[in-house]
Amino acid sequence: MVYQPTIEPKTRDDLAATLLAALGVAIGFAGLAYLCVEIPRVYGHVTPIWLSNGFLAACLLSSPSRRWPALVVGGLVGALAAGAHAGDSPTINAILVTLNVSEALLAAVAVRRVAGQAIDLGRPRDMLAFVLLGGFLAPLIAGGVASSIHTFVRGGDLLTNVTGWVLNDILGMLTIGPCLLVLFRAKLYLREQPLTRDGMLSILACGVMTAVVFGQTKYPLLFLVPPVILLAAWRQEVLGAVLGGVLVAAIALVLTIAGRGPIHLILSGSATQSTVLQLFLAVSTFVALPVAAFQRQRRAIMAELVETSAAAERSEAKFRLLAESALDIIAHSDLHGQMTYISPAARSIMGYPPEELLGVGYLKTLHPDDLAKISEVVRVQRECSDPALAPPAATVEYRAFRKDGDMIWLESRPTLAFDPLTSVPNGITDIIRDVTARKTLEMDLRAARAEAEAAAAVKGEFLANMSHELRTPLTAVIGFANLAAEEADLSPRARRYLDRIAAGGQTLLTTINDILDFSRLEAGRIALNVRPTNVADLVAEVLELTSAGAMAKGLTLGADGLAALPAQVMIDPERVRQVLVNLVGNAVKFTDAGKVSLAVVHQENRLRIAVVDTGRGVAAEDQALLFARFSQIDAALNRQHGGTGLGLAISRGLVELMGGEIGVESEEGKGARFWFEIPADVAQTDDKASDEDDLPLPPPGSRVLVVDDNAGNRELVRSVLEAVGVEVAEARDGEEGVAAAAAETYDAILMDLRMPRLDGVSAAQRIRAEQGPSSGAPIIAFSADVRLGPLDPVFDGATPKPLTVMSLLSTLAQAMSGPAPVTA
Structure with a gap:
């Protein structure tokens, strides 16, 4: 079963509260109307203040908009009851009731549009909105229309009636309206500014001073009351202003109606007296409310300033603690290069107290060779005047000298600093870190790398030498074993022995090739x-x-x-x-x-x-x-x-x-x-088929010079080539090879690369350069080293050791069939 929440109880509660509020508005509106009419009538005075409209406006502004229709209906009911009791005809009663309720509704709508849902008379904007729109504009419009209708029906002086009526409404709106609005939010105001002894005394002073002024009829002392109301507003802010104003209005009205007070010194009649009293009370209230609102705002601003100042002090203390506890040096210099702040970490890193490095003291610790590099990085930052165009901070490493003379490595990241208010550059902020350990490690690593590279070079040279030294005898072992195995008169035992020699040599050759190939792969030389x-x-x-x-x-x-x-x-x-x-x-x-x-x-x-x-x-x-x-x-x-x-x-x-x-x-x-x-892309096939089954052979009768320091290799080559009709001459090293090529003509030269006295590359270059009878002959590199990388351009081909018959014959045939090289 899924629980479905319901809002019916909440709806019922809200409806009950709305009806109760509407009933309260009806009773309050009618009761205030009765008091404002009947009490002055008993003493023979006209109504000096009309409180009902201000009461309804305050109730509307203190309630959510959804309750307004019920509250307006309540106001209408109360107003109709009050008008019927006053003896107004149904028509006049309906017109006046409509205008009174419209005045309250007009005031509430206008103020809420400016102040929003929650009106707070402690805010100058809300206070001014209520005083100007609710206290003056709405009574002026609705009161003017109502008084004009009343004058038209019952007669009298229109200006006098309009003035009195409008002032009655203004005074009522500014008296009871703020009072109710403040009382509805009294907890908030008391929480912000609790009721103090000075506040209570200032409110009490309002009553005492009003009683003194309105208790006598000899002197026009009305000017003494507003300062006391201002004092209450200053001491207790909005609550003091409202309570003081209500107290003043109540005492002044009661004593004036009772025939006391300076108002009776006016001899122009009761209408003029009522108007002056209304103006006095309206001005007193109008002056007190702004003062109270601005005093509340001033107190809030001062509290905010105090809190901001405390927050700034806490922030400064926090960042100072961070700067003083940081392991790196935090520094700041002005745009002229003068150091203005250096954190205490300078003592542990540089050995200097921070104060010794201020000004240009820090520059004296830098290594002269690194000063230009640091100056350039800082210059790039200083030349920027716009934070949006500031270049990214560059890290720079440099050397500096401690106070004890030791040289250390430092790392800086100078960054242009801007004033937070004006965005104008005001200096360079830097974080300076000791990277001596890292630089030492880097130098050790570079030295180790250089050592490793040297060792690798030595290893490569060793492998190349071992390749030559191992492959040279293997050439003879494998080659002569294969040649001997082709002899027809061998016994089965001898043939088996030769096969095992060849197999063993081939196994050893495979192992050597694996080691060399792996070395070449690591070096990237394949x-x-x-x-x-x-x-x-x-x-x-x-x-x-x-x-x-x-x-x-x-x-x-x-x-x-x-x-x-x-x-x-x-x-x-x-x-x-x-x-x-x-x-x-x-x-x-x-x-x-x-x-x-x-x-x-x-x-x-x-x-x-x-x-x-x-x-x-x-x-x-x-x-x-x-x-x-x-x-x-x-x-x-x-x-x-x-x-x-x-x-x-x-x-x-x-x-x-x-x-x-x-x-x-x-x-x-x-x-x-x-x-x-x-x-593996598909290759374009050639329609001309070549016959690859024929073994390529050098031309019969060709003369080949074999230059090799190993006699076994020379004999092996001689055995292979003489079997196909090639004449072979031998030289034991590079010097003999150069001399032989200068003395006779050869169709091709087989040249070992590693030989005593003169290596193969140098010998081949001399043969080409001396322009002897064999300087144009193809020279073929004959060495294990041909597997290690590209050959010198002086060679026309290569055949590796250990020797294979196919490789030797095909390489010779290809070289001897090609165009002769161009000699110098």
Whole structure:
């Protein structure tokens, strides 16, 4: 069940309160009308004051607008009853009642439009609105019409009747209206300004002075009453002004009606006497109310000033405490560079008391070499005159000297300060921080970085030397093992031994290549050579390279998706081959039974290759280690299968270098799926098919000079080239190579890069420069260093160590078939 709130009880309560208020208005209006008419009639006087209209206006202004219709009806009922009692005819009664109620309603509407829903006579605006609109304008309009009608019906002097009638209404409105409005808000006024002894005495003085003035008929002492009312208004503000005014009006009316008071010194008749009395009471009230309102406002302003001053003092104390407790120096200087304030932190940071750094004292502590830099930052701030265009504060670091002579590093952020009232620049505010520890750390880090870079350079040089020193003997080991294996008269045992030598050399070469490739990746020295490539042929080549290991373990090796591939795509075939060989080799290595398959897909100019095996798989917690350098997920596996732990790290580096990504999906015991994806735009195919099956050979009878400091390498090259009909000459170092090239003509020169006495680059440059018989021959770099980066332009090609027959022959054939180089 959902509870539905109801407003019926509240509505009933509001209706009851409204009806009760309307009844009170009717009784009050009628009662006041009776008193204002009957009491003066008993003493033979005309009505000197009309309170009913002011009473109704005050009730309307003190009530919400929704109650006004009921209150107006109540006023009409009370007015009709009073008119009937006074003996007015129904017509006259209806007209006068309508005008009286209209006067009260007109006053309430006009005042509320200016003052709003809640009228507070303590505010000068509300007080003036009530006095001018309710106290004068409304009675002047409605009273003038009512008195004119009354004169037209009953006769008499129109000016006298209008003046008396209007003054009656004004006096009633200004007497009872403010009194009721103040009494309705008496709690508020008393809470703001409690009733004091001086206030009570000042109100009592109003009564005493009025009684003294109106208790005698000998002297015209009316001028003595307003000052006392002003005193009550000054002491007790609005409440004092209203209560004093009511007390004065009551005593003055009673004594005047009783035949006492200075009003009777006027001999022009009762009408004139009544008019003077009305003017006296109206002026007294009109003077007291503004004074009371402005006194209340003055007191509020003074209280606000006191509170603002206290708040400013508290704020100043708070910010002073912050400044004095701050670990950084807070400083302020004028626009001429004179330091006007420095926080106490200067003592702990600079060693100086703050007062010693005021004026230009702070500038004397700065390092001379940094003074211009600081001055420029401050100058930019000082030259701005508009807060909206103020440049952003710039941070500046500089050196300074402590009082004890030690140099420290400081950090400043000078900011232009503006006057909060005028927005005119008045100085520079700065936060000065000691950053000596940070600067020391930065210098230590720079030194450590320089040391690390030097160590990296040494490491690179070491790796380059090791590459040369390791690959040089490997060239001979692998090359001669392959050549010896081709001898027809070898025994099976000897052939097996040679195969193992070649396999061992190849394994050692792979390890060296991994280490060097990883070093080059870290240094960013690997450049891609993107060209049109047949991916199907590349995959077939990788499968052929790894087929021996798969056949030895009885694994099935295959690839899917090759038929759907484009004829050629733009990739770096060497780097893709390197990644594939690594992934397929690992799959074969860690798969004991089943199969290893490749899934190749080309879609949206991206090549995606996955290597799937049926091996033991990789646990989820170990997969993050797979692509980390020097990482093996199981030391036992490392011992069983070998490896440096760099293969997958190198693969990841190469794939990311190619703009792709690499990953693994595996469950322990359910095999693994390694994949990588790289950009691969479809290449434009050439309609002219080339025959790539023929082995490129240098022309028979060619003469080649081999310059190498390793005799084994020279012998290996000689064995390969003489087998295809090429004449070979040898030189043991760069100097001998230069001399040989200057003495005879050669069709090509194979030049090692690292040799004693004269290195390969210098030797090649001298051969070109000396313009000997072989200065125009193609010079081919023959070294392990050709893998490390770009070659010197003096070379026409390169073949790496360890030597392969295909690389050597194809490089020579290509170089010898090209145009001869231009000699100097």
